[in-house]
Amino acid sequence: MIKDPNNKSTTDNPVGLFMVAAGSVIELNKSGKILLLKRSDDLDWRPSEYEICYGRIDQFEDVETGLRREVFEELGLNDIEIVSILAVWHMFRGSKKAENELIGITYYCRTNTREIRLSEEHSSYKWVLPETAIKMVGIDGVKRDINKYILARRSQADNYGSG
Numbered sequence: 001m002i003k004d005p006n007n008k009s010t011t012d013n014p015v016g017l018f019m020v021a022a023g024s025v026i027e028l029n030k031s032g033k034i035l036l037l038k039r040s041d042d043l044d045w046r047p048s049e050y051e052i053c054y055g056r057i058d059q060f061e062d063v064e065t066g067l068r069r070e071v072f073e074e075l076g077l078n079d080i081e082i083v084s085i086l087a088v089w090h091m092f093r094g095s096k097k098a099e100n101e102l103i104g105i106t107y108y109c110r111t112n113t114r115e116i117r118l119s120e121e122h123s124s125y126k127w128v129l130p131e132t133a134i135k136m137v138g139i140d141g142v143k144r145d146i147n148k149y150i151l152a153r154r155s156q157a158d159n160y161g162s163g
Contacts, residue, residue, distance in 0.1 A: 017099075017101075018098065018101035019056050019057075019093075019101065019102045020057040020063065021054055021102050021103070022055060022063050022064075022070060022104065022105055022106070023053065023054040023104055023105070023106035023107065024052060024067060024071060024106065024109045025107070025108050025109065025130075025145055025146060026071070026080065026109045026111055027083075027108070027109070027110045027111070027149075028110075028111060028112075028114060029110070029112055029114075031127075032130070033127040034052070034128065034130055034146070035116070035125060035126075035127060036050045036052065036133050037053060037118070037124075037125050038050055038122055038124045038125070039121065039122060040120060040123045041123065043121065045094065046139060048123075049137070050137045050138070050139075051137065051142045052142055052146070053071055053074055053075060054106075055067070055070025055071075055073070055074060056070075056102075063105055064107075067082070067107060068080065073119055074119045075116045075118065075119075075125075076116060077111050077113055077116070079111055080111050081109060081111070082107050082108075082109050083108040083110060084152060085105060085107055086106045086145055086148040086152060087105070087106045087145055087148050088104070088105050089104045089105075089141060090102070090104070091104070108148075108149055130153075133146050
């Protein structure tokens with residue numbers, strides 16, 4: 001039996017408590033178009049703004065399993081291909097308090113499914129070029145993730161062209 005380490009939080013060794021999230025820049029059929037979602041008007045955080053798919057990971061759930069679960073729950077997609085990690089990030093979802101602290105990983109994903117089944121968290125969706133998406137998005141972290149996608153696609157094209 002494996003003995004648990006001492007994870008008790010002390011002044012000298014504070015142990016953090018935070019949420020973990022996964023995000024996905026989802027590309028349609030290698031088309032270069034990505035999925036943008038409009039957050040519902042009645043949400044408590046950043047209502048009516050455009051974003052990519054993000055969701056919190058459940059306790060005891062690995063990140064990629066949680067990503068697939070969130071994408072299915074929010075979009076009805078069950079055919080996503082995880083291509084690569086785009087970004088690892090940290091933020092506070094609200095004021096700077098432990099219960100608002102969030103560590104996230106954003107992935108570059110692909111799907112062959114054009115039609116989306118939205119959950120109540122979003123009111124609409126669009127498949128757009130990433131340069132268009134950047135202009136539509138007001139949240140800095142979402143812009144960062146889309147820019148990382150643009151760089152990843154450019155890198156893939158460079159690698160493909162040099163082979």
